[in-house]
Amino acid sequence: MSNSELILSIRNLTVKYRSRRGYVNALRNINLDIYRNEALGIVGESGSGKTTLALAIIRQLPNNARIVSGSIIFYDDGNKVDLLTMNYDEFRRYLWEKIAFVPQGAMNSLNPVLKIKDHFTETVKAHNPDASKEEIVRKAREVLKVTLLDPDRVLNSYPHQLSGGMKQRVMISLALILNPAIIIMDEPTSSLDVVSQKIILQNLKDIMRMFNVTIIVITHDIGVVAEVANRVVVMYAGKIMEVGDVESIFYNALHPYTQGLLKAVPKLRGEAELYSIPGEPPDLVNPPSGCSFHPRCPFAMDICTINEPSLKEVNRGHLVACFKYETR
């Protein structure tokens, strides 16, 4: 990945949420580089900060969130812009045109009283008021075919006439219509049944190739990451624990949390051995001292309870935040 072209560079990003109990440390000092045309999987349990990270990139954090520090640099054809500090009106042009977002349960974000055709028209016209209807429909047919939908049937349907899987594919088509450079998908398949899920994920690879698009998939499901990602980010308690290409993460996981997570996933073959990570996810209002994973870590040392490990490159392109690997 080192010779690939950067598209997004996140530095020292820290986000807190105000809550009745105090500040929730949703993201703590995130550093992450994302490269053009890669499929990046961000995996973590609920509360790990993966959705907050996505919302920070598209500047749609809820009102009680505060970006304490950090920058998100977007590399746009030779230009460098900080998405966090740029004028919001200017940023709105970037949203959808450069960076599209497919939220969790996206199929419920379609307007129930608009035909699918009108969703496409509205989206395109918002960015390009001069676009002709014929042109929009032509483009819409193209992107619908890519997501294996029948344009003749779908364009003239209302959302309620389509199944969940079809609506999800419509949302992906909508994200593609303006040819964005990045599509961020939050749990793209979590509400779908097994068969639709597999077909949509298989299809994502073709979409990436055809549209030259970078895909960021946010999920709690290790299987989704195994299916689509080239590179994987493992998050826990608002921090990045491990980053590496998909082979390194699945066949040579370094962080004890990643190792535990992989062992805890039920498998279809091999020994049906039961393993679970001991303990409970941490309270993000009062995160544990030192490494946030130390109360649950089978390898915790004294230093883990005091200091926080930073993300360090252990093998080429394989980074881990764990003191186990710092002595070498």
Place this chain on the structure above:
Amino acid sequence: MGKELIKLMNVYVSFRIGGLFTKVLVNVLRNINLIIYDGETLGLVGESGCGKTTLGKVIAGLIKPTSGKILYKGKDISAMTKDEFLTFRREVQYLHQDPFSSLNPVQTVYTILSRPLIKHKIVDPSNVEEEVMELLRMVGLTPPSDFMYRYPHQLSGGQRQRVALARIMSVRPKVLIADEPVSMIDVSQRIGILRLLLDLRKETNMTIIYITHDLATLRYISREGRVAVMYLGGMVELTDVERLLTRPLHPYTQILLSALLEPDPNITRNKKVNLRSMDIPSIVNLPPGCKFHTRCPYAINGICDVKEPDLVEVETNHYVACHLVKGDLK
């Protein structure tokens, strides 16, 4: 296998849906015949909308079948006296999918667990507190005093599901119907709940009916158990879990297995789904003949789209409802 505990005979369930003038009859379950043996673990597997949850609720007596009979210990549950029916309802318990809505938010764990003990006179009133502590210990919420006076919102998803299980165990059930009990729980806590179910089963020898779309999880809970695969309200295959995973015979089961994501990139990326049509037909407008023929890559015109195949024993303890499989093995 143990004795016959529950027997379903030609069970049909249909619901009326739609508005006042657009009412349509939807057949959610069609001709289900199934025997559940004492002490076994039976998985009900299928995609959303296949009727697996409805079947679970029918077995628990929560939904009345439109036609057909359900026998519990040889007795038709619709012909039971009030006392017999109450005993049946107490002995057959239903564990819901969502532990965030199945517990009363304004009751403490102690209240939640003590109510059934008092109502069903399970223990002497003076021993209720002790029994609640014992139940909490049983489901791994230790020390019990840390949890007794907490409210559901102060517990994690995994802990809530444990409380829900403790409430069920308080009435000493013979049958536990678990409907996707881990799907709403964090990954790292899932195995803990599954292990607890296994331990409880070993301790009490209760029968478990496990409803899921995830065959990998089912395999953890029941390696020696049986599994029924459902599609659009009908049962398409019924056999042992290991046999289903290694030798699936119904084309739908084969597709379901190749669609399941596995936590191993080399394996999961090499599995491809081969379907004639990727979208599931609407249950309101069921196709004629075999309900799977519209998507089945092997469907034969003139047979599969005309006659619905029966569930037939094609080899010992392996039942399949497919015209092709019947032809092959006979």
